[in-house]
Every structure is written in structure tokens, then in C-alpha cells.
Amino acid sequence: MNKQEIINIIKAKAAGKIQYFENLIAETRASNNDTKSSMGDKYETGREMLQQEINNLQRQLNEVLNQQAVLQKITSDPSEKVQNGAxxxxxxxxxxxxxxxxxxxxxxxxxxxxxxxxxxxxxxxxxxxxxxxxxxxxxxxxxxxx
Structure with a gap:
């Protein structure tokens, strides 16, 4: 088994997830800016819901970023026992x-x-x-x- 190729596949998957969440956050922020209005509480509630969604997406993005940091420390060195990178x-x-x-x-x-x-x-x-x-x-x- 070529562990380096496996690591590359996993890193690419993490990078794809990061890109996905960054794009989703940008789109959600853009729609949040579109809802600015002086029509009252109804729009404020909508904006607050969008802000909560942005916060949720940011948490998910941070989780993937942490996973990416773990992946950076993984090497393709052979393992004799079950451990990180095995x-x-x-x-x-x-x-x-x-x-x-x-x-x-x-x-x-x-x-x-x-x-x-x-x-x-x-x-x-x-x-x-x-x-x-x-x-x-x-x-x-x-x-x-x-």
C-alpha cells in the first residue's frame, strides 16, 4: 500500500471540504447583506437566522481546518503498531x-x-x-x- 498516495487523497478531500464551506459562508453572507431593509422585525429575524447559519458553517469549517492540521503532521512512514498515520x-x-x-x-x-x-x-x-x-x-x- 502506498500510504503517501492515500494521504494525498485525504488531504485533497479536506481541501475540497474547506473550499465548500468557505464558498457557502461567502454566499450566505451575501444573502445576509441582501436582506437589509427598514421594514421592521420580520427582516431582523431573517437576518439573525442567516447569522446563526453563518456561525454554524464557521464552526464546521474550523473543524475541517483542525482535521487538516492533523493531516499535516501525518507521515507515510511504516508502522508496526496501531498509531496515528497507521x-x-x-x-x-x-x-x-x-x-x-x-x-x-x-x-x-x-x-x-x-x-x-x-x-x-x-x-x-x-x-x-x-x-x-x-x-x-x-x-x-x-x-x-x-
């Missing part, structure tokens, strides 16, 4: 411990990107090839670590 194959699937960016497809294989803070990773953290663990009554065995 690509882990269990009997249930492939997991890349980095930032939680959802599922990616690499060389026709589905890889789930998961954060080191996730319950799954907390249980398997530090384990090596051949070791087993159980999460939510699902038993898994680590088959390989890159």
Missing part, C-alpha cells in the same frame, strides 16, 4: 488513522479514515499484527499494519 487491515476492513474524513477508495479498496479519538481507535491503539479487540460486540483481528 493503515490497519482487520478482518472487517481497512482503517487509516488520521483525521475522520469518511470513506475513501484507493486501488479499488474502501478505506475508512478515522480519528485517533474515535472509540474504535482507542481500543486498538498500540496493538500489533495478529492481536484482537472487540468494539460494540464486534470482534476484530488485526491482519496487517502499514
Amino acid at each position: 493503515l490497519v487491515k482487520t478482518n472487517k476492513g481497512l482503517f487509516y488513522i488520521s483525521a475522520s474524513m469518511g470513506e475513501i477508495v484507493f486501488e479499488n479498496q474502501k478505506i475508512m479514515t478515522v480519528s485517533a479519538e474515535s472509540p474504535l481507535v482507542k481500543v486498538m491503539y498500540g496493538k500489533k499484527t495478529g492481536e484482537s479487540f472487540t468494539v460494540n460486540s464486534i470482534h476484530q483481528t488485526i491482519e496487517n499494519i502499514w
Whole structure:
């Protein structure tokens, strides 16, 4: 497995999400400026709702920016145990411990990107090839670590 290519895919996905949220915030701000009127409370309520939406989008953008910062620290160095930057194959699937960016497809294989803070990773953290663990009554065995 070429971990550097996987990292590049994940970084591109993060960059795409950042661009998406920045564009959405800009569009929402523009529509907020369009609602300025002296017609009274009805428009003030609408503007406040738009401002709350901008704040919500900003929080989501900040979360993706934090994930991007985590990705910048990840290297493609091989791993012998489950840790940040490890690509882990269990009997249930492939997991890349980095930032939680959802599922990616690499060389026709589905890889789930998961954060080191996730319950799954907390249980398997530090384990090596051949070791087993159980999460939510699902038993898994680590088959390989890159």
C-alpha cells in the first residue's frame, strides 16, 4: 500500500471540504447583506437566522481546518503498531488513522479514515499484527499494519 498516495487523497478531500464551506459562508453572507431593509422585525429575524447559519458553517469549517492540521503532521512512514498515520487491515476492513474524513477508495479498496479519538481507535491503539479487540460486540483481528 502506498500510504503517501492515500494521504494525498485525504488531504485533497479536506481541501475540497474547506473550499465548500468557505464558498457557502461567502454566499450566505451575501444573502445576509441582501436582506437589509427598514421594514421592521420580520427582516431582523431573517437576518439573525442567516447569522446563526453563518456561525454554524464557521464552526464546521474550523473543524475541517483542525482535521487538516492533523493531516499535516501525518507521515507515510511504516508502522508496526496501531498509531496515528497507521493503515490497519482487520478482518472487517481497512482503517487509516488520521483525521475522520469518511470513506475513501484507493486501488479499488474502501478505506475508512478515522480519528485517533474515535472509540474504535482507542481500543486498538498500540496493538500489533495478529492481536484482537472487540468494539460494540464486534470482534476484530488485526491482519496487517502499514
